Ligand SMILES: [Zn+2]
Ligand SMILES: [Zn+2]
Ligand SMILES: [Zn+2]
Ligand SMILES: [Zn+2]
């Protein structure tokens with residue numbers, strides 16, 4: 001069930017994507033024997049097709065585009081690279097603009113100077129303006145702007161720029177001249193092998209970063225590049241290091257929140273971390289018997305070990321009221337008269353509102369970590385059960401599937417809070433918070449059941465898994481806008 | 483230490499022979515890449531009448547990299563911070579190996595005549611320069627009198 005819902009990812013290394021065609025087309029061509037062809041995006045809002053590429057594969061993909069453009073426009077591959085880099089690798093756009101007005105494209109891409117260069121003095125010896133050394137004319141080189149400098153000065157200029165991490169952006173040495181040095185010109189002046197390698201490595205990084213269909217895996221020390229024709233804020237998972245991230249912005253996956261909003265939210269949380277710190281305590285008092293309770297699991301449905309009172313960790317309300325009216329716990333009730341209150345009161349209200357969302361965001365993030373611990377404990381517990389003759393390893397596997405699904409649902413739930421925080425009040429927000437509450441309730445039920453699973457009877461738990469995942473998908477279908 | 487590049491020798495000679503009006507730049511006796519600079523406050527600026535000491539250093543890869551310049555004399559200016567660091571585009575991303583010590587010093591002199599609070603380095607100074615220019619100018623004059631005169 002769960003596996004069928006997750007996004008597909010490329011594993012077939014023999015697949016040919018040479019024409020930069022979308023996988024859609026690829027699949028349509030090869031899968032037309034399938035009678036029922038439904039768009040998987042309709043079933044799974046998170047459906048995402050991508051491939052994890054090695055450096056050589058990326059090189060090949062980039063070079064094919066470079067060669068295509070260079071043969072269309074009859075320009076060198078080096079110049080084609082400059083054009084592609086400044087136009088997000090959009091061959092069609094470049095070709096169209098080039099046919100309309102080639103000069104303007106070449107000037108705006110910094111291949112040619114804006115003003116026609118003055119004709120050169122052709123004497124046998126000239127003085128290089130940088131090293132002020134007179135040298136024979138054949139030792140001088142220049143770009144399309146015809147600013148001439150000696151060979152050694154170019155080499156030094158390039159080495160200094162490369163050591164600062166600059167590659168595709170290296171410009172001419174003349175004052176105020178913006179003409180860029182294309183790859184072949186730079187390489188012609190670089191002899192040291194480590195410099196050439198460094199330069200090519202930096203160029204490669206610039207090319208990948210400028211290519212909307214490519215993204216470096218953000219995993220530590222991972223050199224995988226993810227390729228997708230869908231340039232959307234969807235989840236990509238690296239096949240090599242297993243890091244999952246948003247394809248569009250490269251940050252942690254954040255559905256249903258979009259890239260700009262999550263960035264704003266994370267910046268806000270970092271700025272306000274001190275204010276929010278006081279709530280990060282791990283202990284609260286039981287609302288009934290007031291004994292101190294430590295939260296050591298991910299579930300927010302708490303039961304006091306002393307008086308057995310069931311309550312909600314977030315709002316300390318009676319858990320019984322959370323079945324039907326969970327809404328009241330996850331939703332923030334805004335003060336309707338706030339516009340008439342004093343500036344001071346408004347500031348207090350703004351902080352209160354932020355803390356409401358922040359507490360829940362932070363709490364689910366902690367729950368996710370605690371549930372990882374629960375999974376470890378679960379393994380030990382199952383081991384014990386199997387050893388004492390209670391079922392087999394296979395019988396207990398469903399619990400791990402349940403724990404994985406729980407993590408996935410809670411992850412989405414965590415990211416619904418920044419989304420809600422930035423939403424404007426109105427019916428859409430009400431619907432969102434209603435669905436969020438529904439999802440939250442089912443997740444806590446699932447968490448509660450997993451922590452207490454004592455038998456191999458999987459029916460009830462699988463039912464709960466199904467409900468939770470359905471709530472999650474419904475919310476994403478309605479609100480994930482990518 | 484490596485021999486001094488021809489470029490530095492030529493520039494130093496020219497600075498000595500035809501100095502920039504209002505600026506003196508003298509290489510240190512022990513290190514020809516290190517210059518003692520004195521800029522006179524431009525006329526009709528709050529820095530008028532002041533003598534501002536700066537240090538200028540030519541890094542190993544000069545002129546591929548920009549010279550390093552810093553005010554030693556305290557100065558109240560939106561583009562110069564407490565440590566005397568200068569916010570000037572040609573000292574950073576707009577540096578070109580075709581620029582010279584002379585052009586850098588001229589640009590610094592121009593910066594004293596025309597402070598640019600929209601591209602600040604010293605934020606509090608720039609803020610005041612924008613909201614209350616006359617008070618900022620008064621401060622600048624006061625600092626000039628206190629730190630840049632008769633020492
Ligand atoms: Zn030269
Ligand atoms: Zn040029
Ligand atoms: Zn990776
Ligand atoms: Zn994103």
Ligand SMILES: [Zn+2]
Pocket residue numbers: 286287288289290291304305306307308309
């Ligand atoms: Zn209790």
Ligand SMILES: [Zn+2]
Pocket residue numbers: 312313314315316317322329330
């Ligand atoms: Zn609650």
